[in-house]
Amino acid sequence: MITEFDTSLPSIRQVQNLIKQTTPVEFKLLTGDVLTGRVLWQDAHCICIADENSQQTTVWKQAIAYIKPKS
Template sequence: MSEMDTNLPSTRQVQNFIKDKKEVEVKLLTNDLLKGRVIWQDTDCLCLADDSTQTTLIWRQAIAFIKIRP
């Protein structure tokens, strides 16, 4: 298993989303749009919690983009 490379800007940006509890939109390659807060990340996945605190595990390879919600 590879280690999380915290020198990568993308890793640091997601860590900032987690630390600042930012609401984000995660667009998947399937064209689905998920909304919530990233609560953790590892080398393979992100965990997103929605408003009802239901969590969704998202494989990184399924993500098209992540952006802060307006």
């Protein structure tokens, strides 16, 4: 079964805006780890973030405690 990617959800739209605006973000994971960078893409299950060295990390959405724009 394929999960539909529901772009009507506010959380999906918010991440899409972060991608379009290339906004630096901070991801806090449920493990307590913090990742910073820019969101490259998202799908129904994962989000990919690139750090300042363009190192890409794919994170399962279930592992994320929060995402916030970096100030």
